[in-house]
Amino acid sequence: MERIVDCNQLQQFLNYCRLCGADNPDKVPIFEEDEELFGDVAPLWKKIEECVAIQVCKNDQMPQEICLQCIDKVNDFFEYRAVCAATDSQTRAILNVAPDEPESVMVKTIWR
Numbered sequence: 237m238e239r240i241v242d243c244n245q246l247q248q249f250l251n252y253c254r255l256c257g258a259d260n261p262d263k264v265p266i267f268e269e270d271e272e273l274f275g276d277v278a279p280l281w282k283k284i285e286e287c288v289a290i291q292v293c294k295n296d297q298m299p300q301e302i303c304l305q306c307i308d309k310v311n312d313f314f315e316y317r318a319v320c321a322a323t324d325s326q327t328r329a330i331l332n333v334a335p336d337e338p339e340s341v342m343v344k345t346i347w348r
């Protein structure tokens with residue numbers, strides 16, 4: 237069966253939130269023209285890539301905005317990741333435990 241999607245439908249998809257797919261009118265662009273102005277620790281696109289593990293590129297023919305709910309989630313999760321990483325390195329320093337290689341972590345998990 238041939239799938240017919242007209243241009244209006246395609247255009248509509250581009251207006252949805254890139255992350256949750258909701259048709260939320262309150263959205264912000266993933267890529268700011270001048271990211272330096274915001275003085276943030278990481279640009280939004282980088283936070284998205286690191287937190288939800290999807291690739292986002294400027295002008296990649298995918299939706300270029302995310303909704304305000306998603307931006308809150310991404311920011312919260314990015315901060316949470318930073319807290320976890322800081323706790324991990326502090327705890328390792330106190331207990332004098334070197335970070336494991338990913339492979340040895342897997343082996344330990346399997347044998348527990």
Ligand SMILES: [Zn+2]
Nearest residue numbers: 253256303306
């Ligand atoms: Zn969203």
